[in-house]
Amino acid sequence: MSFSVVMIGAGNLATHLAMALKATGNQVVQVYSQTAASAAALAEKTGAGWTTSPAAIIRDAQIYFLAVKDSAMLPVLRESGLSGQLLVHCAGSVPMTVLHGFSDQVGVLYPLQTFSKNREVNFRTIPVFIEAATPDVETILREVASQLSETVVNASSEQRQALHLAAVFACNFVSHFYAVAEELCAANHLSFDYLKPLIRETARKIETISPFEAQTGPAVRFDRNVMDTHLAALGKFPGFQNLYETVSQSIFDLHQKK
Amino acid sequence: MSFSVVMIGAGNLATHLAMALKATGNQVVQVYSQTAASAAALAEKTGAGWTTSPAAIIRDAQIYFLAVKDSAMLPVLRESGLSGQLLVHCAGSVPMTVLHGFSDQVGVLYPLQTFSKNREVNFRTIPVFIEAATPDVETILREVASQLSETVVNASSEQRQALHLAAVFACNFVSHFYAVAEELCAANHLSFDYLKPLIRETARKIETISPFEAQTGPAVRFDRNVMDTHLAALGKFPGFQNLYETVSQSIFDLHQKK
Numbered sequence: 001m002s003f004s005v006v007m008i009g010a011g012n013l014a015t016h017l018a019m020a021l022k023a024t025g026n027q028v029v030q031v032y033s034q035t036a037a038s039a040a041a042l043a044e045k046t047g048a049g050w051t052t053s054p055a056a057i058i059r060d061a062q063i064y065f066l067a068v069k070d071s072a073m074l075p076v077l078r079e080s081g082l083s084g085q086l087l088v089h090c091a092g093s094v095p096m097t098v099l100h101g102f103s104d105q106v107g108v109l110y111p112l113q114t115f116s117k118n119r120e121v122n123f124r125t126i127p128v129f130i131e132a133a134t135p136d137v138e139t140i141l142r143e144v145a146s147q148l149s150e151t152v153v154n155a156s157s158e159q160r161q162a163l164h165l166a167a168v169f170a171c172n173f174v175s176h177f178y179a180v181a182e183e184l185c186a187a188n189h190l191s192f193d194y195l196k197p198l199i200r201e202t203a204r205k206i207e208t209i210s211p212f213e214a215q216t217g218p219a220v221r222f223d224r225n226v227m228d229t230h231l232a233a234l235g236k237f238p239g240f241q242n243l244y245e246t247v248s249q250s251i252f253d254l255h256q257k258k
Numbered sequence: 259m260s261f262s263v264v265m266i267g268a269g270n271l272a273t274h275l276a277m278a279l280k281a282t283g284n285q286v287v288q289v290y291s292q293t294a295a296s297a298a299a300l301a302e303k304t305g306a307g308w309t310t311s312p313a314a315i316i317r318d319a320q321i322y323f324l325a326v327k328d329s330a331m332l333p334v335l336r337e338s339g340l341s342g343q344l345l346v347h348c349a350g351s352v353p354m355t356v357l358h359g360f361s362d363q364v365g366v367l368y369p370l371q372t373f374s375k376n377r378e379v380n381f382r383t384i385p386v387f388i389e390a391a392t393p394d395v396e397t398i399l400r401e402v403a404s405q406l407s408e409t410v411v412n413a414s415s416e417q418r419q420a421l422h423l424a425a426v427f428a429c430n431f432v433s434h435f436y437a438v439a440e441e442l443c444a445a446n447h448l449s450f451d452y453l454k455p456l457i458r459e460t461a462r463k464i465e466t467i468s469p470f471e472a473q474t475g476p477a478v479r480f481d482r483n484v485m486d487t488h489l490a491a492l493g494k495f496p497g498f499q500n501l502y503e504t505v506s507q508s509i510f511d512l513h514q515k516k
Contacts, residue, residue: 070483070484071483093484093487093488093491112452112453112455112456113455113456113459114456114459114460114463114474116463116467116472119459119463119466121459126455127452127455151452153452155448158446159446159447159448161491162442162443162446162448162491163443163446163448163453165442165488165492166438166439166440166442166443166448166453167439167453167456168475168488168502169435169436169439169442169502170435170436170438170439170453170456170457170460171456171457171460171474171475172473172474172475172476172477172509173435173475173509174432174435174436174457174461175463175469175472175473175475176473176505176508176509176512177427177428177431177432177435178427178428178432178464178469178472179469179470179512180424180427180428180508180512181424181425181427181428181469182424182468182469182470183512184420184423184424184427185420185421185424187420188416188417188420188421189417190413190417190420190421190424192468192469194370194385194409194411194421195370195421195424195425195428196464196465197370197371197383197384197385198370198371198372198425198428198429199428199429199432199461200461201371201377201379202372202428202429202432202433202461203432203457203458203460203461205372205374205377205433206433206436206454206457207454208377209374210437210440210450211433211434211436211437211439211440211450212437212440214374214433214436215433215434215437216372216429216430217426217431217433218426218430219430219434225328225329226328229351229419230351230423230426233351233419233420233423234423239508239511239512240508242504242508243505243508244426246501246504246505247431247434247501247504247505250438250497250498250500250501251430251431251434253497254434254438254497
């Protein structure tokens, strides 16, 4: 089955999702973005029309995907005048029920991945979490999600929020620690490239070993000697000292608890 | 050229290093560990003799690798009675000069990687950092290190400490954040497997984009709304709330600074 869809949003998630929907045989009929250049760019990639005016969003598509930032979702819907259409948002931390002001036919399709402008991702490998207000919506969302991905999972709004939060730790925070390591290298005239095999292996290790089991380093045993040496070496980076202390304490606490 | 070596230590690093040394044509003549089972196991893998007595360490090997934990290094050397041999430690945070009490011929060979018992690693891809007290030692260490790895780099004790500290952030701390994500999944009856594509992509992304540039998430713009939602959702995990606040602040600070 194929569907006619409107993509509300033209950022990284909207772009990857719209292109995957098109690649799986659906028709993207229109793209909305408040930024004309973004709307036009995604429209060109998907063969869709585009608009920067919520009121100009067409009324007769089969599915409306909302992939704008959380705070923009309801204002855009209000201005659009959409009512009763099948509305599907893609946000981790927004409950499905916020859409009920506009329609009974609502749901969520949440792909758990980090999307960047210039990076291809294979949508087939991305877990897609769905939530639906009615059995009819669930049938449609499961159909669309299964076209996109090998892994389609029903998840409540609460579970989805937990996934989003877990993703903040496993992606956003991890990325920061890569950035801290990059800073430490730069301050000592060392290429960040030297750390890449370690970063690769650290990520690969947890494919087969639980991260709790994989944990090594001085904080597990709260080795004050090594930790104090590290803290002293961080003297030029007082912000990183606090970070070091807090994370070390957290590692120790987690391992004491178990 | 091939060398006769004694491996002092039989943990993960010692095991991977001894096996790589053997695989590249060197002869591991003896393994020391305070634990007989560990010494015997590594000796069997490398065709070496073994001992649990520092005083029984043979005197006439060409290179002595010290791959015991930092605090054990000097006690073992003292008990061994070794004096004047070529002593090479493998520790990130220990200055080379601590070996000078035992020999003029000293150096460091530091492979930057996380080693686990049941995981094969390809030593050729691991950056190896060397430091040598004399040009003769440097020649030997560069020869050995080049047999092991494609990437051999001279690094001072200060640079090596910075690398070790960067590795704590990029490996140990990253691993903890994977573990936190695992906890959050478990508490919500979700498989940690769902996060693996995200973890993979987050690690891959920094192969081509600087981690500073790759940073996304609410903390970059200190989006108090989203952050407060996340903190509320972490209500069952007070320790993780503090962690969330500290890391978010650190992300924001780093991005304000630049």
